[in-house]
Amino acid sequence: MTARQRRKALKGYLYISPWIAGFAIFVFFPMLASAFLSLTQYDILAAPRFIGLANYGYALGVDDYFWKSVYNTAHYAVLFIPLSLLGSLGAALLLNQRIRGQAVFRTMFFIPSITPVVASILIWMWILNYEFGPLNSALAIIGIQGPPWLSSTRWAKPSVVMMSVWGAVGGGNMIILLAGLQGIPQELYDAANIDGANRWQKFQDVTLPMLSPSVFFTLVVGLIGALKIFTPAYIATDGGPGYATLFYMLHLFRSAFQSLSMGYASALAWLLLVVTLALVWLQFYLASRWVYYEGGMGR
């Protein structure tokens, strides 16, 4: 390395140093600390007491709410991820058409995702109101008696999915898919036209493969987001009725900040991390089968 290269390297380290410090302070050490805490019993007031893997044993073997919250979160994710992805894809395809008033449509599609979550939940609680809410009133017009959405064990989860999908469809995912669509070179469509491909064939054989990296990205983001679902359950249903919306993060939050079982909650946090990483890894593993990277994987 010449002196000049060394000086440049040093400058490079200097520029990224805020992130290195931030990573150490706010990510790396907290993760180590939480791994340690997960092996202890700790209520903040007294010093942590080492109990080995007992917290993990309690979560997996004893705590009914743990499995309930795992099931609820999985149920939610299975509904939310495909619905929001299909919605985002549809919205992106629509916005990619050459139509007038793009800015207006874009803003219309985007508004739900920039609405403060708490505000959107308050609005949806009113929409889903059993007696007077607009949704059941509208259903009544076509002769359907709407269910008591958020307060019925059967409909609470679908209601939460509905609010979340509404907030997610037009957001970052739609923008990333739209960006992906706009990045597809026109030559490919021209070539397909020469070969006499019809619309569906062009969509299937040009658009989808070229868009697959963006779809993959949104899928991973959606998965990570779905596992953390918290706010609607905290504000609208308080985990109920009958634990129907006790999602994983709500269980973690209550363990940590209401029961002050910091050790147990740390174990829950680590289990969530392991499951998240495993599912993301699985996505990457499956990705090689359906994601098409132009010029290989080495982006």
Place this chain on the structure above:
Amino acid sequence: MRDQVALRLPRIRSVYRSVYRSLSGRRLHSAIGKAIVYLLALAFGLLFLAPFLFALSTSLKDPSEIYLFPPKWLPSQLLWQNYVEAWSLAPFTRFLTNTIVVTGFAMFGQLVSGCLVAYGFARFRFPGRDQLFIVLLATMIIPVEVTIIPSFLLFKYLNWLDTWLPLIVPAYFGGSAFYIFLMRQFLLTLPREMDEAAEIDGAGSLRILWQILLPLMRPAIATAAIFSFVRHWNAFFLPLVYLSKQRLFTLSLGLRYFQNLESQAIGGPPAEHYLMAVAIVTTIPMVILFFSLQQYFIRGIVMSGIKG
């Protein structure tokens, strides 16, 4: 669309062809396609907007018109004073200024530190750079929720609970990796010739960033600004964990507080028209921000080529 006419059976195809030709099919067909696209876009847009329209209508009603069956879809007169009344039922002006302060400081820190770090990753060569960048990408997968307990204990130890520091300070240390990633990808698309020329002329690296690259990075910065503004403005989980004093609440916490408020002034919890009014008010800054910056916004993402 016009190609869908090409059905497999040749006889049917020829019949279709002649019919379409006689109607000067191409133009008609593409006009129908356009109309369908517009209708779908409009339907989608209305689906997105409907909850707001309901909220808006409710927020302007007299309470006697809210709880009715069959419902009254539109208020018989527009009671704008509902907004004034709702606003005065809780210290919303304070919540609003709190939110502006927290969002402003956090967003500023995020943009400054994000730019510097992205510049370091994009324009300098140093041992371990690519490995560190992979670590950075990996942190995007780790949810903040996972480290919430030790972070809470750390901030408690620092006596930062019930201050805005836990919400602001991390942004100055690179903050969320996504913004660094976004700006680095964008920087990679800018040609190096200009910074090299400036370097030969003796410009320092900070000056190159400030005078040459920053003006070109405007779309990426606008994108990062919108994302980070929205994220901090709308944040609920972290403020919920770190703030317990009402006078420090942000709007999101304030809304939650208002929802559970039993006010003597109105003899019970706030009715729907008040809730809808404040829900709408907290959303308006977002809509204005997005509408005014959206041009940059889309370009920022398209040009940085974020895929996977």
